[in-house]
Amino acid sequence: MTLLAPGSAQVVAGNRRVGMMALRIAGAVVLLVAVAALVGLLWRPFAFWAAFNPTLLGVLRWTLIGLAVGWAFLFMDAWRLGQPLSLQQNQRLAVVGINGVLCLSVAGALIFGAHVVGVQRDFTIAMSSDGAASAAEDGRYNVLLVGGDAGKGRWGLRTDSMTVASIDExxxxxxxxxxxRNMTNFPFAEGSVMDKAWPQGYNCGYPDCELNSVNTWVGENRELFKGVEDPGMNATISAVEGITGLKINYWAMVNLEGFKGLVDAVGGVRLNVRQPIPVGLPNEKTFHYIDPGTRTLNGHDTLWFARARxxxxxxxxxARQKCVMNAMLHQVSPKTMLTNFTEIASASSDMVSTNVPSSEFGRFIDLALKARGQKVSTVSLVPPAVDTSDPDIDKIQEMIQKGIDQAEGTAKAAPKKKKPAGQSGMTGGSLGSLSEGYVANQADDLGAAC
Structure with missing residues (x-):
């Protein structure tokens, strides 16, 4: 009775007042869960809002703990009401065993649920920003994804990769x-601190004024950024906006070493390895090659697949880094996220720093779920289309707009070029060559290019 209708045993044979109170609480909980589940099924944004609201998660956590304690008390009281001393020894042992299993199972499940909710709350607080939400620009959210080397004191100092994810809202x-990262002689967003410091563009000679050195320059000139919370990222965004012509809504800094933990947490990632890829350095005992073929790689090997030189x-x-992004997007399913939630939350907290407010987490998860069933396009500002030492900014912005128009179906895709005779067709594990360009860097369907 206590398992199916908490409090019913007390109503029948014990303290009726306690029993009625427990039944009312149980009924209210069942009703709230049913209503929340129905609303979540009919209106998915509500489910995402609830999953990333720290206040609600805190209340839910303590509610689950309270229910666990209260239900355990009802089980113990029901055992007392059953007058166990009036039973034979073997019956008493059986009742104690059954009651103990039920009590520990129910209370344990609720306590574990409280733990998961606590992990989700801590994850949300650790990941989110206190800033205001940013509206989409021309129907798209533009999120700057920056890959940085691991280690304290090195965030923002060495940006290994920079990619803008332009997402249809x-x-x-x-x-x-x-x-x-080696682009130079580029402008900054008009009116920005960096634009005032470099009105003629960022060019002080190779390699001191490459794109990935912006953070280093800011570190040496912090007096220009008084009152700015994250000067390095602020300057990097102004560079990206000046180059692409896009307004950046949010940014996310990815700790590449922490990325390994995320890949391991989701059970690895399946990649198409076209050529042997070295893992580690030749002088290391663990040095080896990833053999060609379709391989499911762990975090360590996936990172080397993306970074090997x-x-x-x-x-x-x-091009290989984009293939990893595409694989993670399409292979990490909601089921995987749920079954490995604690590990994923822990790895993500170590991996990502972002200015996305928690109120927007649900929106981007919803967009990610939609994106899983669609092609991902790529536009890369690299040779031969772009001279990274003297970039044509107008041409770059035309390339970007054309790529967005094609993704939205408002422009025709360019005809595919025939591969010149004698071309090897592959360099460093990526289809294409430096002179002809790499397929994954300029693709309307990144999955097919990988």
């Missing part, structure tokens, strides 16, 4: 716009 259709170049490596 309705459909989730995504265009990945990659910027090479041997037999490659920066632009081939950028």
């Amino acid at each position: 309705e459909t989730g259709r995504t265009v990945l716009i990659s910027l090479p 041997e037999g490659s170049d920066d632009y081939s490596r950028m």
Whole structure:
């Protein structure tokens, strides 16, 4: 009776007042859960709002703990009401065993639920920003994804990769716009601090004024950024906006070493390995190659697949990084997220720093779920289309707009070029070459290019 209708045993044979109170609480909980589930099924944004509201999660956590304690008390009281001393020894043992299993199972499940809710709350607080939500620009959210080397004191100092994810606010259709870290002689967003410091563009000689050195320059000139919370990211965004012509809504800094933990938490990622990819350095005991073929890689090998330089170049490596992004988007299912939630939350907290407010988490998860069923397009500002030492900004912005228009179906896709005779067709594990460009860097369907 206590398992099916908490409090009913007390109504029949014990303290009726306690029993009625427990039945009312149980009924209210069942009703609230049913209503919340129905609303969540009919209106998905509500489910996402509830999942990322720290206040609600805190209340839910303590509610689950209270229910666990109260239900355990009812089980113990029901055992007392059953007058166990009036039973034979073997019957008493059986009742104690059954009651103990039921009590521990129910209370344990609620306590575990409280733990999961607590993890989700901590994750939300650790990941979110206190800033205000940003509206979409021309129907799209533009999120700057920056990959940085791991280690304290190095966030923002060495940006290994920079990609703008331009996401349609309705459909989730995504265009990945990659910027090479060695680009120089580029403008900053008009009116920004960096624009005032470099009115003629960022050019003080190679390699001191490459795109990935913006954070380093800011670190040496912090007096220009008084009152700015994150000067390095502020300057990087002004550079990206000046180059692409896009307004950046949010940013996310990815700790590449922490990325390994996320891949391991989701059970690895399946990638198409076209050529042997070195893992580690030749002088290391664990040095090996990832053999060609369709491979499910762990976090360590996936990171090396994305970053390996041997037999490659920066632009081939950028193409492999996009293939990893595409694989993570399409392979990490909601089921995987739920079954490995604690590990994923822990890895993500170590991996990502962002200015996305928690109120927007639900929106982007919804867009990600929509994006999983669609193609991902890429536009990369790399040779041969772009001269990274002297970029044509007007041409770059035309390329980006064309890529977005094609993704939205408002422009025709360019005809595919025939592969020149004698071309190897592959460099550093990526289809294409430095002279002809890499397929994954300029693709209307990134999945097919990978």
